[in-house]
Each structure stands twice: as C-alpha cells, then as structure tokens.
Amino acid sequence: xxxxxxxxxxxxxxxxxxxxxxxxxxxxxxxxATSLAEARASLxxxxxxxxxxxxxxxxxxxxxxxxxxxxxxxxxxxxxxxxHGNVDTAIEALKLGAFDFVSxxxxxxxxxxIVTQALKLSSLTSQATTQETLxxxxxxxKALKEDIGRVARSQAPIHIHGESGVGKEVVARKIHNSGPxxxxxxxxxxxxxxxxxxxxxxxxxxxxGAFTGAATEKIGIFQAASGGTLLLDEIGDLPLPVQVxxxxxxxxxxxxxxxxxxxxxxxxRLISATHKNLSSEVSAxxxxxxxxYRINVIGLFVPPLRDRPDDIPLIAKHLVARIxxxxxxxGLTISSEALEKLKEYDFPGxxxxxxxxxxxxxxxxxGTCIEASDIEIGSVTILAEHAGLADPVSQADSDxxxxxxxxxxxxxxxxASIERNILEEALQTHRWNRTSAAKSLGxxxxxxxxxxxxxxxxx
Numbered sequence: 210x211x212x213x214x215x216x217x218x219x220x221x222x223x224x225x226x227x228x229x230x231x232x233x234x235x236x237x238x239x240x241x242a243t244s245l246a247e248a249r250a251s252l253x254x255x256x257x258x259x260x261x262x263x264x265x266x267x268x269x270x271x272x273x274x275x276x277x278x279x280x281x282x283x284x285x286x287x288x289x290x291x292x293h294g295n296v297d298t299a300i301e302a303l304k305l306g307a308f309d310f311v312s313x314x315x316x317x318x319x320x321x322x323i324v325t326q327a328l329k330l331s332s333l334t335s336q337a338t339t340q341e342t343l344x345x346x347x348x349x350x351k352a353l354k355e356d357i358g359r360v361a362r363s364q365a366p367i368h369i370h371g372e373s374g375v376g377k378e379v380v381a382r383k384i385h386n387s388g389p390x391x392x393x394x395x396x397x398x399x400x401x402x403x404x405x406x407x408x409x410x411x412x413x414x415x416x417x418g419a420f421t422g423a424a425t426e427k428i429g430i431f432q433a434a435s436g437g438t439l440l441l442d443e444i445g446d447l448p449l450p451v452q453v454x455x456x457x458x459x460x461x462x463x464x465x466x467x468x469x470x471x472x473x474x475x476x477x478r479l480i481s482a483t484h485k486n487l488s489s490e491v492s493a494x495x496x497x498x499x500x501x502y503r504i505n506v507i508g509l510f511v512p513p514l515r516d517r518p519d520d521i522p523l524i525a526k527h528l529v530a531r532i533x534x535x536x537x538x539x540g541l542t543i544s545s546e547a548l549e550k551l552k553e554y555d556f557p558g559x560x561x562x563x564x565x566x567x568x569x570x571x572x573x574x575x576g577t578c579i580e581a582s583d584i585e586i587g588s589v590t591i592l593a594e595h596a597g598l599a600d601p602v603s604q605a606d607s608d609x610x611x612x613x614x615x616x617x618x619x620x621x622x623x624x625a626s627i628e629r630n631i632l633e634e635a636l637q638t639h640r641w642n643r644t645s646a647a648k649s650l651g652x653x654x655x656x657x658x659x660x661x662x663x664x665x666x667x668x
Contacts, residue, residue, distance in 0.1 A: 213328050214238040214255070218248040218262035218274065219290065224315070228261070231317055232324065245269035252282060259308075259327045260287040264298055272298075272305060279306040286327040286362065290315065296460055296503075303365035303506050322476060326364070329389035342379050344527050345520035349512040353380070356509055361387035366459065366504050368444075369482040371511030374561030377482040378440060380511055385438040390478050393437030398430050401446030408451050410467050413458070419468025431464045431475045438478040444504065445485035445496055456500045479504065514556040514563065521556075521563070522548040528564050529579065532571050541571060546581040554586050573659055585656070629664050632657070636666075 217228050220243045229239045240257065242248040245268045248260070260278060262271040271289055278287045286308040291298045299310040309323050343354060360367055361384045369377045378397055385395045403411050410419075414429030430439060441447075447455065458464050459479065463472040481504045490496035514521065525548055533541025556562050570583040631650075639645040647657040 212236060212238050213258040214240060215324065216240050216242065216248065216251055216257040216260045216262075218242045218245075218260065218266065218271070220244065220263070220267055224313075228315070228320070231320060235321065235324065237324065237328075243267070245274055248274055249277065252278070252285075256282070257285070259324060260285060261290065261311075261324075262287065263290045264292070264295075264302075272302060275302055275305045275307050288323050288327065300365075300503070300506055303363060306359075306363065307365075308362065309364035323364075326389045343376070343383055344524045345517060346523065347517040347520050349517050350520060353509065353511065357383055357387060360384065360507050360509070362389070363507070364478055365506040366479045366481070367507045367509060368487075368505040369480065369509045369511060370487070371482075371484065372513045372559055373484045374559035375511040375513055376560050377484075377511055378442065380509060381438070381440045381480045381482065384480060385478070388438075388478065390437050394434055395438045395440070396430055396434040397440035397442055399442045401443035405448050408448060409454065412451070412455065413464040414466035416466055416468035419466075423468070427466075429464060429466060431458065431477060432473060434477045435475055436477075438480060441479070441481045443483050443485075444481040445483040445487055445490055449495075449497065452497045452500050456497060456503060459500070459503045514559045518552045521552050524560060524563060525551055525567060528567050529571070532564075532568055533577075536571060538571060538574070538577060540577045541574075541579070542577060543567070543579040544581065547579050547584050550581045550584050550586070569659075573653075573655055625664065628660070629666065632660060632664065632666060 215232055215237055217225055217239055218241075219225055219228075225241050225243075229241070232239050240251055240255065242251050243266075245266045248262065248266075251257075252260070260274070262274050264271040266274075275287050275289065278285050287306070289299060289302040289307050289310040290313055291302070291310055292313055295312070299312075302310055308327050311319050311323055343350065343357075345351075357380065367381075367384065369380050371377055381397070382395060385391060398411065400408065410423075410427060410429070412429050412431060414427050414432060415423050417423060417426045454465075458475075461472075462476070463474050465472045487496055487501050487505070491498045491501050514524075525543055529541055529543045533539070551563065551566075558565070566584060566586060567579065569585065570579045574583060632646075635646040635650055636643070639649065643657055643661075644654055647654045650657070652660075
C-alpha cells in the first residue's frame with residue numbers, strides 16, 4: 210500500500226527535522242519546503258496527502274498558500290502552524306479553508322492527531338450519501354448541501370442558524386457523517402433545556418463533592434464527545450457566566466471540571482446552533498461578542514420551509530414512509546391532492562410541524578393513503594370558526610403577549626388551552642353528545658375522540 214506523504218513548509222531547519230522524525234514514526238513520508246515558491250513547486254511535482262505550513266515564510270504568507278491550495282487543489286487538506294496565542298490568525302486560516310491549526314511550539318500529540326484526522330479525508334466512504342436525510346432539490350437546499358460538503362472536511366467551528374423546526378441538527382449530523390470524524394461519536398445537547406445551575410457541570414463535568422448533590426464524579430459532554438462532534442443546540446440560551454468559560458474552552462481546547470484545579474484537553478469538532486439572531490443578542494448584551502466571533506468562524510443558514518415549498522412533497526413522502534414504518538402501517542402513502550394542500554400552507558413550525566400534521570393524519574386514518582381531507586392544518590382555527598369564534602390567536606388576552614406584541618414562547622400550550630375550551634363548550638351545548646358536537650364543529654367523530662383523548666377531557 211502506498212504510504213501517505215505530508216508536505217512540510219517552514220524556514221526553521223530544526224523544526225522541520227523534528228516534524229520529519231515524528232511523522233516517520235507514524236510511517237508517513239515527508240517532503241520539505243522552506244519558502245512559498247518551493248511549496249508551490251512541490252505541489253506541482255508531487256501531490257501530498259496533507260500540507261502543513263507555517264504562517265510566516267521568507268517570500269510570503271502561509272495564508273496565501275492556503276488560498277492557492279483551496280483554488281487549485283480543493284481536495285488537499287492543509288493545516289497552519291501559528292505562533293502561540295495567535296488565535297486571530299488561526300481563525301483567518303480556517304475561514305480560508307484550512308483543515309485545522311497547531312500552535313508553536315508544536316505539541317507533538319496535537320500534531321499527530323491533526324495528521325491522523327486529515328489523512329482520514331482521503332479514505333472516506335460513501336457513508337454520508339447512504340445516510341442522506343437532508344431532503345430537497347430547490348436551489349436553496351442544493352446550495353446548503355454544497356456548503357456542507359465544503360465545510361465538513363475542515364475542523365473549524367460552525368454555527369448553524371435558522372428557525373425552530375427547520376432541521377439544524379440534521380445539518381449538523383450530515384456535517385459529522387461527511388467528515389473525518391464520522392467514526393467518532395456525535396453528541397448533541399440542548400443548552401436551553403438544562404437548568405442554569407447545572408449547565409457548567411453538563412458541559413465540563415464535575416468532581417465528586419464539588420457541590421451539593423455531586424455524589425460521584427461526572428464526565429462533561431466535551432470529554433464524552435472526544436474524537437467526534439459536539440453540537441451545542443440553542444447556544445443563545447447559555448447564561449453569561451458560562452459563556453465566559455465556554456470561550457476559554459473554545460480558544461484553548463481545554464476544560465476545567467467543576468471542583469477541579471487542573472484542566473483537561475479535549476478533541477472535538479464544535480458545532481453550535483440557535484433559532485435566535487445572535488447578532489441582535491450581542492447588541493442587547495445577552496451574548497458575548499468574543500464568543501460569537503469564535504463559534505461563527507463558518508456560518509450556515511437553514512432556510513425555512515415556506516421559502517422552499519417545492520421541497521414539501523419530497524419531505525412529506527419521506528416522513529410518511531418513516532411514520533408508516535414506526536406505526537406499523539404497511540404501504541402508507543399520501544395522495545397528490547394532499548401534497549398540494551400541504552404546499553399551500555406556510556408552516557410556521559417548519560418540518561417539525563409538517564411531521565406532526567402527518568403523524569396526526571396517519572393516527573386517524575382508516576386506510577393506507579392520506580388524502581387531502583385527512584390533512585388538518587391550523588386545526589384550532591378551524592374549530593374556532595365552526596364554533597362561531599374569531600381567530601383564537603387574535604382573541605388571546607393582551608397579557609398573554611410580550612411587550613412588543615409577539616405571541617408567548619409557550620404558544621403550543623396556549624393554543625391547546627383554547628382548543629380545550631372550544632371542545633368543552635361544544636360538548637356542553639350538545640349535552641355531551643359527541644356525534645352532535647363533532648357535527649357542529651365540522652369534524653369527524655373519530656377526530657373529536659382523538660382530540661378529547663389527547664387533551665385528557667373526560668365526560
């Protein structure tokens with residue numbers, strides 16, 4: 210088997226000798242260049258498996274070499290060696306397309322890890338294609354897929370932003386599966402779902418006795434994701450004190466467990482995501498600008514479903530097949546009329562809402578094909594219209610809204626409360642005759658029974 214070869218670009222002979230000896234012990238061949246011109250000539254004569262270049266060269270800048278490689282040899286991983294603590298330069302290199310960076314003086318363990326990860330890129334299988342879950346053929350989603358393919362090979366932090374329910378975790382998983390860490394773990398943590406007093410422990414771990422209730426030692430998610438990818442979902446919900454410690458972790462690639470006096474190195478690909486506008490959060494003082502700068506080295510936007518309606522039929526068919534398999538409904542399908550009805554809806558809840566609508570339709574289905582009449586969109590509003598009420602959302606009490614007029618974050622529970630009131634009023638009017646109540650509301654008896662069960666309404 211042909212041995213891998215790494216091109217080393219630096220004008221320090223002692224460092225080149227050290228790097229050559231280290232890589233030789235890994236059964237890796239090396240070729241050296243002491244200037245930008247020599248590096249460019251070497252790339253033309255023999256294609257390496259990886260290029261490791263210094264920042265400052267006698268006849269130019271290592272960033273220029275990275276730009277050249279991205280333009281002429283886009284499949285070649287390139288890593289940057291920078292002066293210790295020069296994080297800004299490292300981030301600039303990552304934005305240009307560098308695979309990763311290592312600080313001088315070079316830590317050999319860190320170097321070995323970078324080389325190992327980079328060499329995996331050339332031997333990736335078609336795993337990411339076989340695990341394709343990012344459905345869509347519109348220009349917006351095609352552009353997103355292309356961006357994922359480009360950023361997956363890098364080790365730079367990625368920030369994914371988009372509305373709730375658009376599939377940000379799906380994008381993060383695809384990045385993981387398409388990169389050199391695909392054989393490592395993929396761990397996701399919802400920062401907004403953890404009590405504020407426990408966030409630091411969940412992220413960084415804690416020592417036994419570090420605080421009341423810490424009966425045993427706990428490994429943080431940064432350590433648990435070692436060798437793989439860590440998704441910090443809803444990162445905008447992190448408390449400011451934790452943001453400070455996260456910033457240090459991102460910069461130094463070390464964490465300090467709660468109650469510990471020493472730091473622990475970690476090796477993860479960091480991806481963050483949020484539905485919030487972090488730029489606005491920074492302006493409002495709720496998110497640190499220096500942390501935003503560090504996590505947003507590469508930004509990806511996931512478009513809402515309403516901006517790509519032509520993808521709705523493809524996504525719906527995929528979801529129907531999955532729902533049918535999970536619920537045991539063999540051959541579950543959806544009619545073209547039902548798909549057209551779905552395309553006409555705005556989907557404020559995006560793909561998550563689409564899945565809920567299809568799951569509800571399949572639960573009430575008598576056959577195996579979901580028809581347009583089985584699709585209930587904006588069901589609370591439909592019930593309200595039949596009950597002779599105005600739009601229930603506009604009927605919400607003013608104290609249910611925020612100061613700027615937006616609906617509350619717990620909109621689902623608020624709408625469920627409205628639906629409960631409508632159903633109970635209809636049942637009382639018809640003396641709890643469910644058939645008559647369903648008819649007055651314009652829904653089927655089976656649909657009424659389903660709603661009563663879901664809301665826990667008893668006779």
